[in-house]
Amino acid sequence: MLDVLSARPDLRCAMRLRYHLLGGLLLCVLFPALLRNGFNLPPMLYPADVKMTVGALSALLGGYYLHRRLVGFPGVSASSYILPAFTTSFAAVIVVFFFFRLEYSRQDFLLSYSLALVWAYAHTAIGRRAQTLRLAVVPGGAAKTLEQIRGVSWDWLKEPEAGWHRWDGIVVDLRADHGADWTRFIARAALAGVPVYHFKRIRESLTGRVEIEHLSENTFGSLNPNRLYFRLKHAADFVVALLVFLPALPLAALIALAIRLDTPGPVFFVQPRLGHRGRVIRVVKFRTMRHEEAQAISLEERREHARTLPHDRRITPVGKWLRRTRLDELPQIINILRGEMSWIGPRPEALPLSAHYDDEIAFYSYRHIVRPGITGWAQVNQGHVTTVDSVRDKLGLDLYYIAYFSNWLDVLIALRTLRTIVTGFGAR
Template sequence: MTLSILWYFVLTIVSRRLDPYSLAVVPGGAVGRLDEIGGVNWHWLVSPDMIIDRVNGVVADLRADLSDDWERYIADRALAGVPVYHVKQITESLTGRVEIEHLSENTLGSINPNQAYIKIKQVIDWVCALLALIVLAPLLLLIALMIRLESPGPAIFRQERLGFGGKSFTVYKFRTMTVSEPEAANVRSLAVTKPGDSRVTRLGRFLRRSRIDELPQLINIVRSEMSWIGPRPEATVLSSHYSVALPFYRYRNIVRPGISGWAQVNQGYVSEDDDETEKLHYDFYYIKNFSPWLDFVIVLRTLKTLLSGFGSR
């Protein structure tokens, strides 16, 4: 089963690159930004009499006030066996993001994750994390010793973060930076790591690039506070800021946060509000499509990220 999924995943990537999708676009409504999405041959229709051969589907804003001629065109294409996509549906599929501008679009449940899978995933996470802690214990102790020898301070970095159900918890990571002043620990500017941050130690750079600094979070998984895969938990001080600045921000806590996630493998590390909005769109896509198959894809892309160092700071 695993080999079949892996083969399908690789085949999909190769076919997308060798033979990009061709989609015909019906004018009207919110289709104007589709040409910003790469990897697709967009064919912009100018008349209902225009027929384009060998397209993978027709895209239209089905909520727009389309003319009778265009509605007949859409119906005829569907009868001819050509898939018809709503613009929002195709945008989410191609970008891996869910944009939510109004509460009515969410309808307080349309992107609720599968509750059965949440429970099954928790059991799998717990067993795998416990086994990993047992196997990696000697390595974890060695890394902790190296951190203590390089710079003064504890080997483990602790920080209060917002997690599942909006409850705060203490996250554990290997310390990769010099120790900050205690009284400044909750200042938002110190909770954000900037590119080339001078506080990062030499060993810390390696731990961050390889993501080894995340390994102590296995403890959080065993404590059922985190998962292997899910939206990254934010520091409480940052969560408070984003909850005010960004609509629906707290909704991302409807699933357990993860060591890796859909936003991390697509976007990398973010620090600005605009980037955080983009990250939120990726988080909502993950929640809406919450499934073992998406988790498996994230695992594969996480392995690629580990090798490339994408998004590390």
């Protein structure tokens, strides 16, 4: 992902990771250790104190690592993931201490944890003042489409000029013919150590969408996920679904009872949808609509009934709550155990809608190259959509997930899904 910062000279040093880590080491590791021993250095060499210091340092470094991996994706607020990153790292270290029966002080760990959060939030607040990206744009080709992207200081060049230090990078449409002067300018910038980005790379990094205008030699490679990770993810999906299945049964029973008491009809809604590699799968959900209107009659009606509109009158009172909390998707654990779905991936569409979108959008079928998921990058960024234009934007998000398929992106989506469950973002 894009990893460039536009920082003023007086803040540039403070923003470097080495100073951030040094400050964290002094404040969150050494200060609690000194406080624990009354600022007396020799006792810090005792085994128990060494273990506590190593544990606090490991938790601090783990928190930094988790945070940096999570905030490397577009649209991610650095401050939003400080708490989950450092909470996870400190909790993991405490579990290790507890498991191996190592002596530790909960008060000291709590102090280190609190100071780590304060330091991380303070660093992020200072960094926000210095994080406006400044990019120079070479005219020509499709680079002009970048002007629609906000939050970046664009320098629209009119002629080749020096002064590389002013920019965090140079953006250019590398497929366009720019002439000898601009070509020399780009080459000299690269030699001077200034990053040169293809405009599509920058657009993907800033918007979290992959847009395909035509087939190229890179299309199939970039949209063909790593096979090893794909298989490991499939195995992990099955194991997690197996572990969740039995504990989820009591909750499923209560939901089923609520549905039966709410409106007449079956508890489950089973719908054929398009899955991995274009195979038809039968997706299982808790019924959230009135039964008499849940099934379409004619072929034309099937497409309209497959869409869920804002304030849809077919949704039942219990169904509205289930959709808001996403608990209507709980039975899809069965689909995961069958190997038809994943926890995270592009949402499977109903067959009439999938056929319609495939007719309207040339590259729509590319989203089926990975297993569909209960939640996904498009769901946590865009929510539920129905129009062709919004589905085209959603496809860009799905293709971004496929192109940057990784465990860290899955972790980010999982965290955002928890937020979605709490806030009801995108529910219909």
